[in-house]
Amino acid sequence: MGGYDTETEALADAARAELVREIDADGAWADDPVWREAFATVPRHLFVPYYYVTGARGYERRWGQSPDRRDRERWVRGAYADVPLATRLRDGELLSSSSQPSLMARMLAALRVEDGDRVLEVGAGTGYNAALLAHRLGADDLVTTIDLEPEITESARQHLAAAGHHPLVVTGDGARGVPERAPFDRIIATCELPTVPRAWLAQSRPGARVLTPLATGLLTLTVRDAEHAEGPFLPGAAYFVPLRGGRRTRPEGVSLAGLPGRAREQESFRFLLTLTGGALDPREAYALWDREGEPGRGRYGVTVAGEHAWAWLDDPRGPYAWPLP
Structure with a gap:
């Protein structure tokens, strides 16, 4: 499978088994251990026939068809390392990557996929995540994955x-969803967005679950109907390539001068600044963050109600709320 020599495939099998043991020990799929079998079966190396690592001269390419046996070994071991892999560059800018496997496992477990669910993935990437979903569901037709770049969707299809x-691999704007495949029971995004696309809610069944990166966190929403959804962030951090065509959510040019060093160094404080998108002055943000006990991502959430969406701390109807686009 994949056109690699026997030695390479044997090394891939051993490396994949080791990766599964690492993720198992990390507890990433503790809430839904069915994902262990999917990661143990789906061969990640087929989805990253080459990738880039940073070296002395910038990005250097590793690929599985290198004539040098040692290079092939480095490639396959890297393919099963629990790290994100840069897979597509343009003028030195990262366009697409294969996410860290343990983070993928945590996201898939949090998606709470059930047998028979129809799933939309926004951000096809290499196709690896779609393969894990298809394996878990036991039916390729239940999975739709979309990406804006034709080169990305074509390579994902081949992988x-x-x-x-x-x-089904679709070339198009993921923020608009794939209405002809709706309704969906689950939607998962593997790229950073500035807000929750309303088209996703319109294409979801009542009770559907949406999981999307937002403001360096992972937001989980339960859809009530075509115009309403609400839910919290997961506790951990998550950094993704922005949705192509969308704007970045991270505040640009925000000065933290004059704030205590512990605030400048804390991810939880930077998350608050990013989530509020400039609605809070850094000093106001610090006062809130300090007063409320340095809240982590898991205490925040988002509500979508028609044309309005807002982020909140602890309580959707509480005193701390900030508008989203």
């Missing part, structure tokens, strides 16, 4: 076929 999966 999926090499691994024996054929979900």
Whole structure:
């Protein structure tokens, strides 16, 4: 499978088993251990026939068809390292990557996929995440994955076929969803967005679950109907390539001068600044963060109600709320 020599495939099998043991020990899929079998079966190396690592001269490419056996070994070991892999560059800028496997496992477990669910993935990437979903569901037709770049969707389609999966791969704007495949029971995004696209809610069944990166966190929403959804962030940090065509959510040019050093160094404080998108002056943000006990991501959430959306701390109807786009 994949056109690699026997030695490389054997090394890949051993490296994949070791990766699964690492993720298992990390507890990433403790809430939904069915994902262990998917990660143990789906061959990640087929989805990253080459990738880039940073070296003395900038990015250096590793690829599985290198004539040098040692280079092939480095490639396959890197393919199963629990790290994100840069897979597509343009003029030195990262366009697409394969996410850290343990983070993928945590996201998939948090998605709470059930048998028979129809799933939309926004951000096809290499196709690896779509393959994991298709394996878990046991039916390729239940999975739809979308990306804006034709080159990305075509390579994802090829990688999926090499691994024996054929979900629908769509070229288009992920923020608009895929209405012809709706309604969806689950929507998962693997790229950073500035807000929750309303099209996703309109294409979801009541009770559907949405998981999307937002403001360096992972937001989980339960959809009530086509115009309403609400839910909290997961506790951990998450950094993703922004949705192509969308704007970045991170505040640019915000001065932290004059704030205590512990605030400048704390991720939880920077998350608050990013989530509020400039609605809070850094000094106001610090006063709130300090007063409320340095809250982590898990205490925040988002509500979508028609044309309005807002982020909040602790309580959607509480005193701390900030508008989202």
